[in-house]
Structures are given as C-alpha cells and as structure tokens.
Amino acid sequence: xxxxxxxxxxxxxxxxxxxxxxxxxxxxxxxxxxxxxxxxxxxxxxxxxxxxxxxxxxxxxxxxxxxxxxxxxxxxxxxxxxxxxxxxxxxxxxxxxxxxxxxxxxxxxxxxxxxxxxxxxxxxxxxxxxxxxxxxxxxxxxxxxxxxxxxxxxxxxxxxxxxxxxxxxxxxxxxxxxxxxxxxxxxxxxxxxxxxxxxxxxxxxxxxxxxxxxxxxxxxxxxxxxxxxxxxxxxxxxxxxxxxxxxxxxxxxxxxxxxxxxxxxxxxxxxxxxxxxxxxxxxxxxxxxxxxxxxxxxxxxxxxxxxxxxxxxxxxxxxxxxxxxxxxxxxxxxxxxxxxxxxxxxxxxxxxxxxxxxxxxxxxxxxxxxxxxxxxxxxxxxxxxxxxxxxxxxxxxxxxxxxxxxxxxxxxxxxxxxxxxxxxxxxxxxxxxxxxxxxxxxxxxxxxxxxxxxxxxxxxxxxxxxxxxxxxxxxxxxxxxxxxxxxxxxxxxxxxxxxxxxxxxxxxxxxxxxxxxxxxxxxxxxxxxxxxxxxxxxxxxxxxxxxxxxxxxxxxxxxxxxxxxxxxxxxxxxxxxxxxxxxxxxxxxxxxxxxx
RNA sequence: GGCCCCGUGGUGUAGUGGUCCAACACGCUGCCCUGUCAAGGCAGAGAUCGGCAGUUCGAAUCUGCUCGGGGUCGCCA
Numbered sequence: 001x002x003x004x005x006x007x008x009x010x011x012x013x014x015x016x017x018x019x020x021x022x023x024x025x026x027x028x029x030x031x032x033x034x035x036x037x038x039x040x041x042x043x044x045x046x047x048x049x050x051x052x053x054x055x056x057x058x059x060x061x062x063x064x065x066x067x068x069x070x071x072x073x074x075x076x077x078x079x080x081x082x083x084x085x086x087x088x089x090x091x092x093x094x095x096x097x098x099x100x101x102x103x104x105x106x107x108x109x110x111x112x113x114x115x116x117x118x119x120x121x122x123x124x125x126x127x128x129x130x131x132x133x134x135x136x137x138x139x140x141x142x143x144x145x146x147x148x149x150x151x152x153x154x155x156x157x158x159x160x161x162x163x164x165x166x167x168x169x170x171x172x173x174x175x176x177x178x179x180x181x182x183x184x185x186x187x188x189x190x191x192x193x194x195x196x197x198x199x200x201x202x203x204x205x206x207x208x209x210x211x212x213x214x215x216x217x218x219x220x221x222x223x224x225x226x227x228x229x230x231x232x233x234x235x236x237x238x239x240x241x242x243x244x245x246x247x248x249x250x251x252x253x254x255x256x257x258x259x260x261x262x263x264x265x266x267x268x269x270x271x272x273x274x275x276x277x278x279x280x281x282x283x284x285x286x287x288x289x290x291x292x293x294x295x296x297x298x299x300x301x302x303x304x305x306x307x308x309x310x311x312x313x314x315x316x317x318x319x320x321x322x323x324x325x326x327x328x329x330x331x332x333x334x335x336x337x338x339x340x341x342x343x344x345x346x347x348x349x350x351x352x353x354x355x356x357x358x359x360x361x362x363x364x365x366x367x368x369x370x371x372x373x374x375x376x377x378x379x380x381x382x383x384x385x386x387x388x389x390x391x392x393x394x395x396x397x398x399x400x401x402x403x404x405x406x407x408x409x410x411x412x413x414x415x416x417x418x419x420x421x422x423x424x425x426x427x428x429x430x431x432x433x434x435x436x437x438x439x440x441x442x443x444x445x446x447x448x449x450x451x452x453x454x455x456x457x458x459x460x461x462x463x464x465x466x467x468x469x470x471x472x473x474x475x476x477x478x479x480x481x482x483x484x485x486x487x488x489x490x491x492x493x494x495x496x497x498x499x500x501x502x503x504x505x506x507x508x509x510x511x512x513x514x515x516x517x518x519x520x521x522x523x524x525x526x527x528x529x530x531x532x533x534x535x536x537x538x539x540x541x542x543x544x545x546x547x548x549x550x551x552x553x554x555x556x557x558x559x560x561x562x563x564x565x566x567x568x569x570x571x572x573x574x575x576x577x578x579x580x581x582x583x584x585x586x587x588x589x590x591x592x593x594x595x596x
Numbered sequence: 597g598g599c600c601c602c603g604u605g606g607u608g609u610a611g612u613g614g615u616c617c618a619a620c621a622c623g624c625u626g627c628c629c630u631g632u633c634a635a636g637g638c639a640g641a642g643a644u645c646g647g648c649a650g651u652u653c654g655a656a657u658c659u660g661c662u663c664g665g666g667g668u669c670g671c672c673a
Contacts, residue, residue: 031636032629047633067623084631092633109624112607116622116634120607123665176673196673223672224597348599350669458673556666567666 002072002104008044012093014077021046021096022072022104024134025065026115035062038115039073042139047086047095048073058101068107068114068131074100122558127572129563141560144263145548149216151262152236155255161212161238166201168194168218173522175459177221180231188589194220194232197541200526202239203460203498206537207529214238216544225567227556228490228546235493239539245481245497248538249275249437252485252495260433263551268432273485277440286324286415288441291489292434294427296418298324298411299392301402310379312355316404323404325357325392326414328421331399332358342401345420351413352405359389361396419489433550435487443467443480444511452513457482459508460526461496462538471507485542492547495540502530 002022010019023041030036035050050062058073065071075096086092112120114134125132132138153163172179172193179193195201197219205213217237225231240248253273260269274292281288284297301323305313313323328334334356343354357374359367364386369377372385394400401417403410422428443463444453453475455461463471467478481497499505505527509519519527545557558564565571585592 027633029632029635030629031632034630034632036632036635038633049631051630053630081631084633086633089633109606113623116607118608118622121603121665124607177671221672224670226672227667229672455673461673566664568664570664 003041006043007039007041007046008090010046010077010091010094010096012079015079015094016077018074018076018099019096020072020074021048023070024107024114025067025069025071028065028067030063033059035059035065037062037065037073039071040115040136044090046091047080047089048075048098049095050098050101054097055099058098061101061103062098065103066107066109068110068134069103070105070107072102072104073098122566123572126564126566129573133562138559141548141552141554142562144552145544145560147262148259148544148548148551151259152214152216152255155258156212156214156238159212159251161214162210163215164205164210164213165215166195166198166205166217170195170201171522173200175522177223180220180222183588183590185587196221197235198237199458199460199541200523202237202539203526203534203537204529206239206241206500207532207534209241209535211241211535212238213240213539219541225565225569227558228549230545230557230561230564231569233557234544236542236544237539239537241535241537243497243536243538245439245483245538248495248497248540249273249439249483252540252542253435253437256435256485259547260551264431264433266431268429270435273435273437275437275439278438278442279440281438282411286411286413286418288438288484289486289489289491290415290436291419291422291428292436293429293432293488294422296326296329296422296427298326298414298418301325301388301391304384304388304391305380305404308376308380308384310376312404313376313380319406321404321406322410323402324410324414325388325400325402326417326421327392327394328399328401328417328425329395330397330425331421332397334399342417342420345416346403346413349412349416351409351416352403354413354417355402355404357385357388357394357400357402358398359394359396364390433487435485438484438486439482440479441482441484442476443478443482443508444475446476453511455508455512456480457494457496459512460498460505462499462504468504471504471511475511481538483540485540487550490546490550491543492550493540493542495538495542497536497538500530500534500536502527505530 002020004019005021007021007023021039021041023039026038026040026045028035028037033052037048037050038045039048050059052059073096075098077094078097080093080095110131111124111128112131114131117135117137133142169182169192172181172191177196179196181191181193184190184192198215198217202213215237217235218232219235220232222231223229240251257269260267276290278288281290283300286298302317305323306317308314316323339356346352346354355375357372359373360371362371367382367386367389369382377385389400392400401414403413441456443456443461445456447454457480461480461482463478463480470478482494483496484494485492499508506519509523545560548560549555549557552560554560563571563573570576
C-alpha cells in the first residue's frame with residue numbers, strides 16, 4: 001500500500017501520529033517559503049504543509065506540484081495553529097507537516113477544473129468523464145448508488161429473495177419500445193435483442209418454483225433520450241409467487257422506507273404510503289403521478305356550470321368535455337402578466353387557456369354578481385357562481401383557475417398549473433419523499449389512431465378477478481391488478497399481478513389484436529410454461545437511476561450513471577457507436593448500404 | 597421528425613451592425629511572499645467568436661444551411 005489512511009479520515013485524536021497519504025493535488029497555495037497542498041483522495045481532503053524548516057527536500061519538490069498530480073506524502077498530524085482552522089473541512093482542525101514526498105505521476109493541466117463545481121458543456125464532461133467523476137459531487141452520487149444497491153441486496157436477501165441473472169442476448173419482441181439488436185454469427189441473418197426488461201424470463205422463473213426472485217437488471221431500449229431516459233437503464237426487478245397485490249405493495253413500501261432511512265435519515269417520508277386509485281388521482285390531481293408534497297386539489301365544476309349562457313362552457317359540455325378548477329391560494333392579486341404567464345404555460349402544452357375567478361370578502365351567501373370577477377360572471381347565474389366558489393373553497397384572497405375542454409387536456413393543463421403554482425408559492429416541502437401507490441388502473445386503453453385496445457401497462461397484467469368476465473364483453477371496464485410507485489411527481493416504477501393461466505392470457509392477446517400466429521411466434525414459450533403448473537405471481541420493475549437521482553437531488557439521471565450517453569445516444573468518451581471492420585461484417589454476413 | 601435554448605482564449609461568461617485585430621473571472625506561465633484554505637501582489641501568454649455560404653462599405657453580432665450540446669413534444673407497453 002502507498003498509504004496508511006485516507007485523506008478525509010484523519011481527526012484531532014490522531015495528533016502526533018505519522019502517516020503516509022496518497023492522492024491527487026486538489027489545490028496548491030504557495031506562500032513562498034510555506035506551501036499548502038489540499039490533498040484529495042476518495043475519502044476526502046486534508047491540508048498538507050510543506051515547511052522548509054522541517055524538510056528542505058520536500059519543500060523543493062512541492063514547489064513543482066500542480067493540480068491533479070498524483071503524490072505520496074509522509075508526515076505527522078498536527079493541530080492547526082489558533083485561528084487557522086477551516087470549519088468547511090472535516091479535517092479542518094488538523095494538518096499534516098510533510099517530511100517526505102514522492103511524485104507518483106504528473107498530470108497535464110485538466111480541460112476543466114476538478115476542484116470547482118460549475119456547469120461545463122456536457123460533451124466535454126463526457127469526453128473527459130474520468131476527470132468529471134473525480135469531482136466530489138460525482139463521487140458522492142456514484143457512492144450513494146452503491147449504498148442503495150447494497151441496501152437492496154441486504155433487504156431482499158433477508159426476505160428470502162434469490163438474486164438470479166438472466167440473459168442479455170434474448171429474443172426480439174417488437175411490441176413496446178424499439179429493441180437494440182445484435183447479429184448472430186453462427187445463425188447468419190438472425191438477431192438477438194437486448195432485453196427491455198427481464199419480464200418473460202422472471203415469470204418463467206416463477207414457473208420454475210423460485211418463488212422470490214430479484215435482479216438489479218440492465219434494460220435497453222432504442223428510443224429517443226431525455227433527462228430521465230438513457231438507452232440503457234437499471235431497474236430493480238423482482239417477482240414473487242403466491243402473492244396478492246397488497247403483498248407486493250407492502251414489500252416495496254418497507255424496502256423504500258428502509259432505503260430512504262439509509263440515505264437520508266432526516267427526510268420526511270409517509271409512515272404508510274397512500275394507495276390512490278387511478279381514477280381518484282386523475283380526478284383530484286389530473287395526473288397518474290401526482291406530486292404529494294403539497295396538497296392543492298382540482299375540483300370538478302362541470303355540473304355546476306352546465307346550462308349556463310357561456311358559450312365556451314356549453315360547447316365543452318356538448319362535446320363530452322369537462323370543466324375543472326384549481327384554487328391558487330393567496331393569489332387574489334395576481335397581475336395580468338402573472339396570469340398571462342400561467343396561460344402561456346398551458347397553451348404551450350397544447351391546452352385551451354385558463355379562466356380566472358376572484359371574489360370579494362363578503363360572506364359566501366351574500367355574494368352578488370358584482371362581487372365576482374370573471375370573464376363569465378355575466379353569463380352564469382349567481383347561484384351557480386356561488387356554488388362554484390363553495391365547492392372549490394375559493395376564499396377572498398384566492399384565485400380560482402378554470403379550464404374547460406376534453407378530459408385529457410383539462411387534466412393535463414391543470415396538473416401543470418398545480419405544479420407551477422406550488423413552485424411559485426413555495427408550497428413544495430423540501431427534504432420530503434411523498435411516496436404513493438397509484439392502483440386500479442384500467443387494463444386496456446383505447447388507441448384512437450389505430451382504433452384498437454392497447455395494454456395500459458403490459459400484456460401480462462392480470463385483470464381483477466371479478467372483472468375477468470368482462471374480457472368477452474367490455475374490455476374497457478376491466479380494472480387490472482396493476483400499480484405504479486410514484487414519489488414527488490415522478491414515476492419510480494410499476495408492477496402487477498400477472499396472468500398465470502393460458503386461456504386468460506390468450507384472451508388478452510386476442511383483445512389487443514394479436515393473431516394466433518403472432519402469439520405463437522412471440523409468446524409460445526411463456527404460454528406453454530403456464531400449462532405446467534404456473535403459480536399465481538406478481539412483481540415490479542423499479543427504476544434505479546431515477547431513484548438515486550432523486551435521493552441525491554439531481555434532475556438528470558446522467559448525474560448518477562458513470563458513463564452515460566448524449567441525447568444522440570453517443571458516448572464521447574469511447575467514441576461509441578463506431579464502424580466495425582470489413583472482416584467483422586463478413587463474418588456476420590452483413591452489408592452496409594450507404595444512405596443517400 | 598417538430599418546437600425551444602445554447603455554442604466567443606483551457607473553463608465559465610460579457611459583448612447582439614463600426615467605439616471589438618474582442619472584455620471579465622477562474623485556470624495557465626514566470627517573479628515576490630511563513631498561516632493560507634475562493635490565499636494575496638506584480639508581470640505575461642493564450643480566441644481568425646462551432647463550420648459553411650450569404651446580406652452589408654463593414655459581421656462575434658443579421659439571414660440561410662449545417663454540425664455539436666441541452667430541454668421538450670412525438671416516441672418510451
């Protein structure tokens with residue numbers, strides 16, 4: 001070993017001890033005779049003092065040191081002189097008086113400063129990712145990820161889960177996301193695909209009798225990237241046999257409470273994760289991934305505003321639309337430009353625009369038309385206006401925001417406004433993880449473009465037992481045993497109780513419109529396995545990148561992935577993807593046609 | 597594929613038709629300095645302003661195309 005102790009590990013109690021340290025020159029402060037070096041390693045930073053009166057040779061070498069050089073230093077730990085302590089460093093009360101130094105490696109001047117935390121061009125960061133990862137923030141992010149992963153292993157191991165690896169080279173299944181494919185040399189013209197998730201394999205493992213499986217699994221999809229989407233992401237994938245929905249939810253709830261307590265012991269987290277039905281979530285929050293750190297709620301005003309003289313409302317109701325409102329508390333005096341900003345937000349996202357309503361400080365019952373300020377107050381009778389104020393609980397210092405239009409658009413718009421208002425008014429609790437399960441999703445959703453049913457989640461989700469009978473008559477009425485875990489407005493994962501019966505699975509394929517030849521081509525293995533005693537089973541897939549990003553307060557998952565790709569799925573560090581040799585192409589029997 | 601933002605010494609920014617052969621901070625190089633930790637002082641090097649084409653007497657600045665990065669919609673069961 002080159003070192004006896006980590007730079008960040010030394011404390012006052014070590015005074016007088018002689019240690020060897022090794023690490024990188026974080027910062028050099030040269031006072032002529034006296035030279036200070038902040039030495040950094042994976043454990044932190046410590047100040048090394050080079051004093052010519054203590055060691056002439058060491059001081060001479062220290063003169064040549066530059067940022068990011070790798071050095072080994074021997075010296076004695078000493079309490080800093082009074083007034084020279086640095087409260088920003090864990091090692092700030094002590095320092096090391098160097099007696100020996102060895103330069104282990106020099107460094108070119110880095111393309112950006114490792115010891116500073118400023119926004120560098122993403123391309124440059126990724127090209128020099130090895131330097132970027134040296135930054136203390138990135139070190140912390142990646143280590144947090146390790147701690148989370150370790151905690152998952154510990155927790156699930158204690159609960160009798162078995163970690164099982166599944167293949168990366170699997171069969172391509174064209175539904176869902178676009179597959180990454182790998183050509184086969186042995187079977188020319190044939191391709192493997194990289195898994196979008198280990199879904200079918202883990203279900204087969206349940207048929208195999210493992211009962212409790214988990215895997216920290218890499219998942220691939222060839223789709224466009226986002227701040228929270230990379231071509232490959234990691235999910236905690238688990239599956240359990242002989243369980244009902246609540247068994248799965250309770251396990252995940254315990255696991256996530258355990259993880260949060262490990263990483264942020266002081267964070268606020270619900271003792272019991274609320275279970276909110278999909279319908280309620282859409283009605284009350286306008287979205288299936290509500291941010292529950294604040295409790296603004298939408299109110300339905302469709303009935304209240306029916307049969308008015310206001311054209312917009314009537315047209316909306318005639319075309320099966322809805323009218324909903326959201327109270328922005330204390331925003332009575334919002335200026336024209338503030339309201340226009342809200343309006344713009346909605347319009348930019350394809351929404352209809354927003355109506356506002358405010359009222360005077362008279363008692364609700366005494367309100368008259370002139371007490372209510374709104375674009376439509378003259379067209380809606382006073383009783384209905386009062387009722388809308390009563391239902392929405394719009395007080396004198398509040399601002400009622402109203403949207404009218406199709407159900408989808410209104411919910412989407414008000415959900416955006418809900419988040420925006422909360423942010424503007426500082427209603428979002430910090431250091432809080434407001435987890436919830438969204439449950440009772442419909443099993444199918446109608447695909448307007450193709451005029452057919454699509455699976456809401458995936459094709460293996462089981463209907464609620466009492467809804468199985470609708471498979472033949474009303475697929476749209478079926479509620480699935482299907483659930484999402486959401487936290488602070490982010491979907492962290494979803495899961496379901498699966499179908500374990502061949503007939504039901506075939507009916508679902510049928511509703512989605514797969515022909516029997518398609519079904520046997522893609523799903524014959526899992527269907528056949530179901531005929532050999534498949535146990536009832538269910539599980540989840542939970543995004544690890546998003547979870548860790550949330551835990552360390554990052555908005556992009558690139559900050560918690562060691563070697564991520566750019567928005568064009570390119571890796572500037574290793575220059576990937578790249579051409580392959582003609583020999584490789586020949587072996588694979590592939591020709592590249594140059595696109596014009 | 598659509599829309600939006602960004603691209604100026606090594607890094608981050610300012611400059612948005614002539615006052616700019618480009619400014620500031622950090623970094624870098626050299627010198628001075630024994631208590632700094634965003635060290636300080638002095639001196640210096642370093643950029644044809646992402647690329648190409650155009651408009652103009654004149655372009656970092658305006659226009660078109662293009663490349664790269666980011667965000668977002670589509671897409672992502």
